[in-house]
Amino acid sequence: MRKLVLKPKGFSKIPIEAEVISPDIIGGKTLPEVKALSVQYGNKVHSLSEFFDVGGRIAKTPDEQDIVVDGDASHVKYIGKGMTTGRIVVQGDAGMHTGSQMKGGSITVTGNIADWTGAEMKGGLLRVLGDAGNLLGAAYRGSSDGMTGGCIVVNGSVGSEVASFMRRGMIVVLGDTGPFTGVHMNGGEIFVFGKVGRRAGAQAKGNGGFIACFGGIDELLPTYRYDTTFTPTFMRLYLRQLAGNLGIDVATSYIDKPMRRYRGDLAVGGNAEILVAEKA
Amino acid sequence: MEVSFKHNGVEIEDTFAEGFGMWGSRLIITAVTQKWANIAATSLTGYATSVIACDCEAAIEREIPPEESPDGRPGIAVMIYGFSRGKLSASILNRLGQCVLTCPSTAVFNGLPEEEADAMLDIGKSIRFFGDGFQVKMRMGDGWHQRKRFWRIPVMEGEFLIEEKIGAKKAVAGGNFLVMGATEEATLKASEAAIEAIHEVPGVVTPFPGGLCRSGSKVGSTYAFLRASTNTPFCPAIKHSLKDSKIPEGVNSVLEVVINGLDEESVMKAMGVGVDAATKVPGVTWITAVNFEGKLGKFQMSLKESLGGI
Missing domain, CATH: 3.30.70.520 (Alpha-Beta Plaits)
Incomplete structure (x- = not known):
């Protein structure tokens, strides 16, 4: 991997829209070409080097490109938007729409991340070591397809409407989630190890989608019906995957723990599942 | 001599x-204990010595320890051989339906990965209909890891889990x-x-x-x-x-x-x-x-x- 380092020159109240920070766009270019890449600042177009010190090495192909954003990038939007390969590491906070519509590769943010992170994600791995804002992995307004693939892991807590209109893929939150987790979901898997906010799974249709709540849930919608308490074999596969492939060791402590199964949202004739781990 | x-x-x-040529397949059966995995495998491979008078030829390959099995439970690998892809598929479907689906705590996984197989048989995809509309499709790894598909079928004991496709290849x-x-x-x-x-x-x-x-x-x-x-x-x-x-x-x-x-x-x-x-x-x-x-x-x-x- 060739590492390119982008060091933010300071914080700006006006956000910078920098979808050019992507291995797909940077890989194969020269350093001057990268410095001259266009970013949107307010209603004006500027070059990337006006906001970042650009240094390091550029790979011949995007899959060999490693991009490190070294510093606070909470004012930088669309980092890694639509990327298909390579790797981005943000050493600090990152702004809205990070990894939105990404199809492959990986993004790691060591700090916190703003709203719409991983919105309409299609593939790849997105990890946030801090907290995430609202609408993580959600569908953009007007769209009926949220995440259709990929995996998002947040070590901290997240805001509201996580995974709205989710169809495929996986979201793992080690902290708490805000209200409307998995609203309108129609497939996909959500694992929450903290507490799940109210109105989870509202309007969810199902299609194999579920929300696994290991740290309890604030309230369940009356349109979810209790079925049974069981220890599903399929959950072993996911929990082992979380531990083995994503390093989430806490997952193994829930293997073979009984779970209460609720099915809904009956308000829309859905058969999504909310699985709530029994308290030890 | x-x-x-x-x-x-x-x-x-x-x-x-x-x-002579036959089509072969490998299934991995797991269960809550080795005893139940073995019971399922023994039942599955019964009356399957020779195609002279049996629908297929089948036997246990080996026991699989929990650390090697797909779900971390004790498992067992069985192999089934049929004269054609269709006959093999029918034998697997019948035998799984009668001997493994019915056996407490079992789950079934493909033991012949797609890259080694000549064909992928729709075994789980077919047996899912036993769920009478309440079966649940389970997806894993979409877009970020090895993509896998399973079916969860509600049964009286709890749930039966089976991989959607089982690999088969031209064998000897x-x-x-x-x-x-x-x-x-x-x-x-x-x-x-x-x-x-x-x-x-x-x-x-x-x-x-x-x-x-x-x-x-x-x-x-x-x-x-x-x-x-x-x-x-x-x-x-x-x-x-x-x-x-x-x-x-x-x-x-x-x-x-x-x-x-x-x-x-x-x-x-x-x-x-x-x-x-x-x-x-x-x-x-x-x-x-x-x-x-x-x-x-x-x-x-x-x-x-x-x-x-x-």
Whole structure:
């Protein structure tokens, strides 16, 4: 991997829209070409080097490109938007729409991340070591397809409407989630190890989608019906995957723990599942 | 016996086992304990010794410890062989439905990855209909890891989990050799040693009871209504009543080891280690193999070459 380092020159109240920070766009270019890449600042177009010190090495192909954003990038939007390969590491906070519509590769943010992170994600791995804002992995307004693939892991807590209109893929939150987790979901898997906010799974249709709540849930919608308490074999596969492939060791402590199964949202004739781990 | 050579002091006829093509598949069954995984596998592989009169040939390949199994529970690998892709698929579906779906706590996984398979059979995809509309499709790894599909079927005990597709490939059946000894006891002991050694070879199974066939058969019969009858040339009890008896002097008992495998190389290796183990047991005097002079199958697996491979 060739590492390119982008060091933010300071914080700006006006956000910078920098979808050019992507291995797909940077890989194969020269350093001057990268410095001259266009970013949107307010209603004006500027070059990337006006906001970042650009240094390091550029790979011949995007899959060999490693991009490190070294510093606070909470004012930088669309980092890694639509990327298909390579790797981005943000050493600090990152702004809205990070990894939105990404199809492959990986993004790691060591700090916190703003709203719409991983919105309409299609593939790849997105990890946030801090907290995430609202609408993580959600569908953009007007769209009926949220995440259709990929995996998002947040070590901290997240805001509201996580995974709205989710169809495929996986979201793992080690902290708490805000209200409307998995609203309108129609497939996909959500694992929450903290507490799940109210109105989870509202309007969810199902299609194999579920929300696994290991740290309890604030309230369940009356349109979810209790079925049974069981220890599903399929959950072993996911929990082992979380531990083995994503390093989430806490997952193994829930293997073979009984779970209460609720099915809904009956308000829309859905058969999504909310699985709530029994308290030890 | 014609040309022969010696291995571990035992005469080995320089001949070949005649194998034929079949479709083979491997399933991994897991359960809450090894006991229940084994019960399911034993039931699944019952009455599946030979396609002469069974719908398929099947046997247990090996037990799988929890740390190697897909869901971290004790497991067991079984292999099933059928004459065609369609017949194999039907046999798997019937046997899974009756013997594993019904068995407490079991789950079924594909044991033949797509990259090694010639075809992927829609086994879980078909058995899902047993869920009567309440089955749930389970997706894993979409867009970020190895993509897998399963079906969760509600059953009275809880849930039955099965992988959507099971791999199958063109395989080899009919690998064999005959263990000939001075006594029944010595022949059985040597054959048991052979089976124990063969079970260390991956990718092969021995579908007959305990891996051994005491009543090898020949094609046809004196009786027109029978397709196969006892292998008279190798029956010691009638060796002096039969013109074409192939029983050498001093041989009073014969057991056949029959091997099916996912490829010719594995079957050859299993034959080699089996013959080697059998010839180390005192009382074994001859080893040969059964063939139909190339009229039955396209695989001619030489005993001499098999021993060269161990």
